[in-house]
Amino acid sequence: MKRTHNPNKCKIHRSYTVEEVALLLEVHKRTVRNWIIKGLTVCDDKRPLLILGTDLRLFLQQQRQENKRKCKPSELYCLKCREPRLPDQNTLEFIEETNTKGRVIAACSVCNSRMNKYFKLENITSIQSDIAVILPLQQKHIG
Ligand SMILES: [Zn+2]
Numbered sequence: 001m002k003r004t005h006n007p008n009k010c011k012i013h014r015s016y017t018v019e020e021v022a023l024l025l026e027v028h029k030r031t032v033r034n035w036i037i038k039g040l041t042v043c044d045d046k047r048p049l050l051i052l053g054t055d056l057r058l059f060l061q062q063q064r065q066e067n068k069r070k071c072k073p074s075e076l077y078c079l080k081c082r083e084p085r086l087p088d089q090n091t092l093e094f095i096e097e098t099n100t101k102g103r104v105i106a107a108c109s110v111c112n113s114r115m116n117k118y119f120k121l122e123n124i125t126s127i128q129s130d131i132a133v134i135l136p137l138q139q140k141h142i143g
Pocket of ligand 1: 078079080081082085108109110111112113
């Protein structure tokens with residue numbers, strides 16, 4: 001079974017280093033770094049990396065929800081609907097964030113709020129073919 005972490009353990013008015021998050025939630029530092037790759041927001045690129053309590057809490061809540069409601073490859077998780085949703089194909093954007101990490105941004109096809117999905121750049125071809133299912137032509141603009 002996948003472990004979930006209690007989002008209420010983190011205080012929203014402080015920020016944490018990777019080590020502090022690891023201690024707080026009793027996980028390995030590597031786990032925290034994986035969370036950052038998966039989309040946990042850090043304050044900036046300065047060292048040591050700082051994670052805001054609010055961002056950490058949001059991320060843990062989102063993870064909990066995702067464990068409950070698994071997104072299909074074609075879906076993004078909508079925080080507002082609290083459901084996996086199909087993206088509005090006209091709003092799809094694929095952004096290269098770092099050398100290894102990218103992000104899909106799109107509007108929720110139901111409530112129109114902004115959804116994010118992080119992925120490894122090496123997987124971009126499969127991500128694009130999974131997500132841009134309705135309008136394959138869209139990929140021409142993305143590629
Ligand atoms: Zn929505």
